[in-house]
Amino acid sequence: MTGWLYLGAAIVLEIIATTMLKLSDGLVRWHWAALSIVFYAICFLALAPALKSIPVGIAYAIWSGVGIIAMAVIGVLWFDQRLNLVQILCMALVLAGALGLRATTN
Secondary structure, eight states, rough: OOOHHHHHHHHHHHHHHHHHHTTTTTTTTTHHHHHHHHHHHHHHHHHHHHHTTHHHHHHHHHHHHHHHHHHHHHHHSSOOOOOOHHHHHHHHHHHHHHHHHHHOOO
C-alpha cells in the first residue's frame, strides 16, 4: 500500500511541475521554470520508492496516464485549451487503461 501512496504523491507533484512548466512560457519566465525543475525532482524522489513494490511498467503507465488526463483538464479549465471529441475519447481510453492497470495490480 505504501508504494501506491508514493505513486499518488509522484502523480500530484508531476501535475504541479507540468503546470509550472506551462506557466514558464517556454522557459522564458525563469521563476516558473526553476520551480518546475524543483517539483520534477521531488516527483522523482517520490516515484523511486514506489518502484520498490509496484512493477515499473505499471507504475509508469499509471503515472503518465493520470498525468495526461489531469493536464488535459487543467489545460481546458485554466489555459483555455479546447479538446475535440476524438481527443476526449482517446484520453478516456488512457484513463481506462490506467484504472485497469491499477485494478489488476496488487
